[in-house]
Amino acid sequence: DIQLTQSPSFLSASVGDRVTITCRASQGISSYLAWYQQKPGKAPKLLIYAASTLQSGVPSRFSGSGSGTEFTLTISSLQPEDFATYYCQQLNSYPLTFGGGAKVEIK
Amino acid sequence: EVQLVETGGGLIQPGGSLRLSCAASGFTVSSNYMTWVRQAPGKGLEWVSVIYSGGSTYYADSVKGRFTISRDNSKNTLYLQMNSLRAEDTAVYYCARVVSYDGSPDYFDYWGQGTLVTVSS
Numbered sequence: 001d002i003q004l005t006q007s008p009s010f011l012s013a014s015v016g017d018r019v020t021i022t023c024r025a026s027q028g029i030s031s032y033l034a035w036y037q038q039k040p041g042k043a044p045k046l047l048i049y050a051a052s053t054l055q056s057g058v059p060s061r062f063s064g065s066g067s068g069t070e071f072t073l074t075i076s077s078l079q080p081e082d083f084a085t086y087y088c089q090q091l092n093s094y095p096l097t098f099g100g101g102a103k104v105e106i107k
Numbered sequence: 108e109v110q111l112v113e114t115g116g117g118l119i120q121p122g123g124s125l126r127l128s129c130a131a132s133g134f135t136v137s138s139n140y141m142t143w144v145r146q147a148p149g150k151g152l153e154w155v156s157v158i159y160s161g162g163s164t165y166y167a168d169s170v171k172g173r174f175t176i177s178r179d180n181s182k183n184t185l186y187l188q189m190n191s192l193r194a195e196d197t198a199v200y201y202c203a204r205v206v207s208y209d210g211s212p213d214y215f216d217y218w219g220q221g222t223l224v225t226v227s228s
Contacts, residue, residue: 032211032213034213034214036152036215038152042220043201043218043219044144044152044201044215044218045218046214046215046216049206049214050213050214055214055216087151087152089152089154089214089215091211091212091213091214094165095154095165095167095168096154096212097154098151098152098153098154100151101151101152
């Protein structure tokens with residue numbers, strides 16, 4: 001199975017900060033990676049797919065990059081509504097797997 | 108508007124069975140790949156199962172042989188039959204639509220609100 005390791009697992013940041021979350025895969029997954037945002041008590045929401053393609057309707061302050069085994073999600077200027085938990089997901093092979101999550105909290 | 112509504116969760120004893128439903132609107136379930144994802148209380152996301160438009164199915168090892176994914180085209184509804192339930196199956200279960208461009212899943216674009224399954228005596 002492909003393991004995804006997210007770092008950091010927790011970060012405290014202020015509104016306006018640039019935030020970067022990393023997702024490392026245990027083996028190469030090309031660009032078969034998606035990022036989701038989840039707020040407490042809500043379903044996950046798709047942000048990025050194919051490692052770097054922004055889902056329709058998602059603000060342009062979100063961006064994704066990487067291929068192979070190392071990927072990043074960047075929020076260029078953190079907004080109040082961005083405080084949430086972020087998950088990466090690999091869709092290269094079964095079983096599909098998610099990273100452990102990165103919780104972004106208000107400093 | 109695409110909408111997914113899960114029902115069927117509840118409290119069930121270990122060893123019991125439960126069937127979850129996911130009613131879809133705004134698109135045709137049988138023409139899409141569909142999936143179930145679960146989240147144990149306070150934990151991360153875990154993929155459970157997927158069904159392709161052609162009917163192929165895949166499962167996580169943790170549920171293989173116990174869970175069955177299926178759909179009813181006439182009702183535009185996805186199902187997850189869960190047998191031999193264990194305490195570790197306790198979670199919120201989400202259904203989601205899967206986008207596929209080349210035959211393999213590419214991402215999950217629409218999710219339901221989830222239904223809670225609690226396995227406990």
